Amino acid sequence: MRLSKSVFSTAVGLGLAAAALGAAPATAVTDVPAAPSSVPSYVAYERSGENAANTKAFFDAVWKEVAKKRAANPGAQAVTVTYSAAKAPTFKAQIDRSTQIWNSSVANVKLQEGANGDFEYREGNDPRGSYASTDGHGRGYIFLDYAQNQQYDSTRVTAHETGHVLGLPDHYQGPCSELMSGGGPGPSCTNAQPDANERARVDQLWQNGLAKGLAKVR
Numbered sequence: 001m002r003l004s005k006s007v008f009s010t011a012v013g014l015g016l017a018a019a020a021l022g023a024a025p026a027t028a029v030t031d032v033p034a035a036p037s038s039v040p041s042y043v044a045y046e047r048s049g050e051n052a053a054n055t056k057a058f059f060d061a062v063w064k065e066v067a068k069k070r071a072a073n074p075g076a077q078a079v080t081v082t083y084s085a086a087k088a089p090t091f092k093a094q095i096d097r098s099t100q101i102w103n104s105s106v107a108n109v110k111l112q113e114g115a116n117g118d119f120e121y122r123e124g125n126d127p128r129g130s131y132a133s134t135d136g137h138g139r140g141y142i143f144l145d146y147a148q149n150q151q152y153d154s155t156r157v158t159a160h161e162t163g164h165v166l167g168l169p170d171h172y173q174g175p176c177s178e179l180m181s182g183g184g185p186g187p188s189c190t191n192a193q194p195d196a197n198e199r200a201r202v203d204q205l206w207q208n209g210l211a212k213g214l215a216k217v218r
Contacts, residue, residue, distance in 0.1 A: 159193075
């Protein structure tokens, strides 16, 4: 769960406030292979330059795909970002819940599952944990790690990573009430809802249309 603060500072600003919403009930992952007895720390990779670069590449790849469709339908009320969950079947329930959370939280961008998605979800084992990245061919993906999703609330992990699709940076210093504080508050945090500031940031980023947003982050 990660994103360099500098990536989106000019587009949406930083300093997410600690306005709290009610936490969503935890969604257990019952079909994920059991985590090892000693779960590795993900902090080093989360805050690394490599992760920051990978996440920026992910965001750029997703937005460029969306831009093509936006140009073909500039009068749309909201930007639609499509995704595929075919490569993350274990986390289908968490992905569906994350989509529901975000679509009910913001107005100017909507997530929709579909073929040939702007990004995709993947699952597996990776010592780096869960993250957003690209496949090297201009396509973005969110990787959901089995062990991390056993240690942390899986719906929160999924919704947090999906927040990067919508333009939100990590803010590990934040409280549990901030979705983008990610693993900062520790495994006991189960809140999967963006707070008021995070919702406003996403709508602000997308409200003027994709073209202006892209110009700001390039």
